[in-house]
Amino acid sequence: MAVDHYENFPVASLLLPSRLRPAVRDLYAFARGADDIADEGDASAAARLERLEAWRAAVRDLGAGRPAQVSLTDTDRAIFARLGDTLVRHQMPIQPLLDLLSAFIQDLSVTRYADEPALLDYCRRSANPVGRLMLHLFGQTRPVDLAQSDAICTGLQRVNFCQDVSLDQAKGRCYIPLDCLARHGLEPDDMKALCADPPTPPSDAxxxxxxxQAGQARRALLTGSPLAWRLPGRAGxxxxxxxxxxxxxxxxxxxEGNDPWTNRPILGRADAFLLCWRAFCTPCPDAASPNHHDT
Incomplete structure (x- = not known):
């Protein structure tokens, strides 16, 4: 399994309390559905934008305590009917949902990020809302909890960027900041040779x-990791x-030598035991540990 498609939503996980599983499924359906509008199928950019704007209006309607007033497809209306019930039942905020939609809308027109602040702003809206929604479900919304959740979600998003450089390049996108590329004498279009058939092996640069970029992802995960060891029970x-x-x-x-073009790293069955052992038996990872230095 890869860290993508909102897999940091623990959808229907047996680790989730049964009372929360329907809510998580409803939130996941919203996030997955909106992302698919932005990324999947062959609709024009204008049609995608129109549909996402309708979703944004529908979220605002739910936040005002009324059913969605905009025109929606039958599938979309079903998603919003369930979402509305979940928002009311769990007293959920709508801002994380609006943040997600703003990121998906941005994906329609923005394909490059000038620097680290620009990329982090995108992560703030495309990834961090997922963790914030989950914390609201679990009633863990202290500022320190939210900040560490944001770090974990940003870290996971950046792991995904490292995994998917070739997939993103095929979509005309690059989530490596341009100033990082420039420091190494590279440009986004230089990646085309790495994704060609046959591909050119990646240079040292x-x-x-x-x-x-992997180091940035690692540091974010380690910054947020105390939350995972502090949350009680199955949530932790x-x-x-x-x-x-x-x-x-x-x-x-x-x-694999930091070469995701040749060997895209994913998690498989062989990793399951290791991850369970680390989750159950190891202390919170320390950024100063040599096992977590940048390599």
Whole structure:
């Protein structure tokens, strides 16, 4: 399994309390559905934008305590009917949902990020809302909890960027900041040769770029990781598995020489025991540990 498609939503996980599983499924359906509008199928950019704007209006309607007033497809209306019930039942905020939609809308027109602040702003809206929604469900919304959740979600998003450089390039997108590429004498279009058939092996400069981006992902995961060891019960265990999953993918990436073009790192069945052992039996990972230095 890869860290993508909102897999940091623990959808229907046996680790979730049964009372929360329907809510998580409803929130996941919203996030997955909106992302698919932005990314999947052959609709025009204008049609995608129109549909996402309708979703944004529908979320605002739900936040005002009324059913969606805009025109929606039958599938979309079913998603919003269930979402509305979940928002009321669990007294959920709508801002994380609006943030997600703003990121999906941005994906329609923005394909490059100038620097680290620009990329982090995108992560703030495309990834961090997922963790915030989950914390609201579990009633863990202290500022320190939200800040560490944001770090974990940003870290997972950046793991995904490291995994999917070739997939994103095929969509015309690059989630490596342009100033990072420039420091190594590279441009986004230079990646085309790495994705060609046959591909050109990545240069030392490209490997250094991936190593740098993986290091940023690792630091974010480690910054947020105390939350996973502080949350009680099954919520904490679920989050520890997620954190260790992201760190494990980065380990695999480093072991393959920071070359995700040739060997896209994913988690398989062989990793399951290791992740469970780490989640159950190891202390919170320390950023100063040599096992977590950038490689």
């Amino acid at each position: 490209w490997r250094a770029v991936v190593r740098e 265990l679920e989050l520890r598995l997620v954190v260790h999953g992201g760190l494990r993918i980065l380990e695999k990436l480093a072991a």
